[in-house]
Amino acid sequence: MSDPMQEIRASFFIECEELLEALHDGLEAMSDGAADGETINIVFRAVHSIKGGAGAFSLDQLVGFAHKFENALDAVRAGTLSVDDGLVRLFFKCGDILSDLVRASRDDEPLDTAITDPVIAELLEVTGDVGGDEEAAEEVDFAPTALSLDLDDIGGLAGADDAMADLALPDDLPPLDIAGEPDPDEAAEQETTYRIVFSPEPELYAGGNEPLFLFRLLQELGKVESSVEATATLPALDELQPNAALLTWTLTLVTNADVSAVEEVFEFVDGLCGLSIEPLSDDRPEHPGEESGLPAAETTTPIEAATATPSDPLPADPPGTSQPAPAGDAGEETEDPRPAAASGAKPVAKSATVRVDLERIDRLVNLVGELVINQAMLAQSVATAGLPSNSPVSSGLDEFQHLTRNIQESVMMIRAQPVKSLFQRMGRIVREASTATGKDARLVTDGEATEIDKTVIERLSDPLTHMIRNAVDHGLETGEQRVAAGKPERGTVRLSAAHRSGRVVIEVADDGGGINRARVQSIAEEKGLIAPGQSLADQEIDNLLFLPGFSTAAEVSNLSGRGVGMDVVKSSISALGGRISITSTPGRGTCFSISLPLTLAVLDGMVVGVEDETMVVPLNAIAETLTLSETDIRPLGPQTRVVLVRDAFVPLLDLGAELGYRAPRADYVGSIALLISQEDGSRAALVVDQIEDQRQVVIKGLQDSYGHVPGVAAATILGDGQIALILDPADLIANASGKSAPETALQKAG
């Protein structure tokens, strides 16, 4: 295994993403008016945890920023800073910077301070901090280097009050160091003798501290001798309270360690005891060998045991604690109070997640793909052998098929991730677009838990970013226009995801003015994309947005005008096996709908034959299969036919002719057709020669080798080893001769 710290570091950044998500959720809740304690606590904890982890890895820039952010949140928690829209907006901005810093830290690339400084300045303004020196000190505070106790006042720890006064340091001073190893250089120096007077108070025992342990640590510093006396009159043994603090120890320590090392031993009990540590000029211990300060009767009390030097056996539990010394030190009669540890109490670490290299999962995905192919081949062999379907081989094969499908689904689930992280990134895009355009906009998300293949999520980021920017920049009206139209001044961009019939549908909708179709058409005419004066249906005009070279921005804004048009968005979506469509209502807004396959690896397909070719049509595109009768088929122009399907006409598409395998038939009566149904509601009857089978196929991409082939999505390997093309029915229909004109005309008529 690699360096465990490196692993923890990697896991820290994964945790950071989760924390950023929680932070974002909390801020969303705050922006919706929830400024309750728990919401603020969640936000605070997220920032606090990021800071804590970052400190461990010396990610100073991240620590520094998180600290300032945390201070502001703490002020909100403490009620000294009140939450308003402006503050929530600032916190969102801080959240964005924080995620930038997390990523920059992960990649070991410091973030430009030009990005962070303005936000830091805003933060300091609201918290009222002046920054400067104090901040520098704070950063030191979290550096992982060992910091040493550096108190000048050595002898001043005489009493509890003094001790507390000494420790009442400003927040920004370095923390006390409890490591305190003696400096090796000092080892050669002269030994010093300290006289330590230590009288515990009851709270010391109540808090779980134990003098014996402290004495042991002292012994590591040098030679210790101790004596003990009763602080008050000792009660009779049967009246003795276990937690009563009745003893005062006087210890002499001969050591070459620094006084701070001696003080550190008492760090946890400082303030809970009377304590004085004084160097003696005389090297000789003040009470040599004096260990009999108590009457013999009392030496049987456990307290007496604690006065013994640590190497001595421990006769019984000391008071104020049930913790004995480690077994090696304990006498035979000491009962071991740690059965849980001895029996190895069951591990309690909750591991909700396991991190696995994506490579390993992909290997598994590939193997499952092979398994699917192999199973198909086996099925083919069994069929060829002519075995009856009730034969053990056949039923075994059925079971095999079932298991293969289960494995495949499980593997796909490993690759699937909720779209939440993707959606949250879009929140930032809206905020940035809102600032850049001066339009007040907010993002509303829905269906964040919807899961899609990890690769799809990654590759959706760019197209979605572009669409969201467009929605704010082009979709939403200005505040004045909105108010004039009787809408709330603040525009809404809605991003949603949902599973719909085996696919994932992601929608980007704005509540803006809708597509200005007259303008779109005139721009398309100007750019020569369409013939002037052409009569187009609304939907066709909307689809002009996807044409290469189309841009509605009269003046290229600094936001959307990045040379990326909706055509690029469309091709990115197509590359994922997805489709995009638009619906727009004037005055109400525009909705872009992306439909994506759940996985990029395997699909359920219908295997069809056309001439001598075997092809696969994705099952989710097929609404039903038809056998065409004479009354169903109507001519529409010389080349075009439509089919009547339940009182609606759909265009007829001859697959063999479309792909150039044969000439169009003269007569389609008796032909088999697949009724293709698309997300946007358009349909077509795809004529095939025969339907062979319905099965799972492994998708083998063609894009890398052949580029985009119209009407073809990918290829697969069938059970007999033959390669079959997987069709893209939507693309096929769009590219079909005669295009969608008849369909549109019919829809209008219908």
Add this chain to the structure above:
Amino acid sequence: MSISVLAVDDSRTMRDMLRLALVEAGMDAHLAEDGQDGLEVLDQLKPDAIITDINMPRLDGFGFIDAVRGIDRLRNIPILVLTTESAEELKAKARRAGATGWIVKPFDPEKLVRALRMVTG
């Protein structure tokens, strides 16, 4: 026999680091995600020491210490508080809640072990 320690922190990174530090020091590390989880673990475990974070969901460090000190069986277990703040106020508060000592984050594994030895012997 090795010392057993229950470490309670809602940050997975911090839990990982605590576990690493404890295991490397030859201790038995038991982990919990928050105070509530810690109490559940303590139903079946009596560790030699407890390390706990303060800021945690469900049941925070103060509430957790309070609860532990209220259980007879566990009353005297040393508890160290993990804190990023060196603020005395916080330490005083931890102490009032019944903590035995504290460790300032980010902690050096040696410091952690030494702090544990200060309270477990």
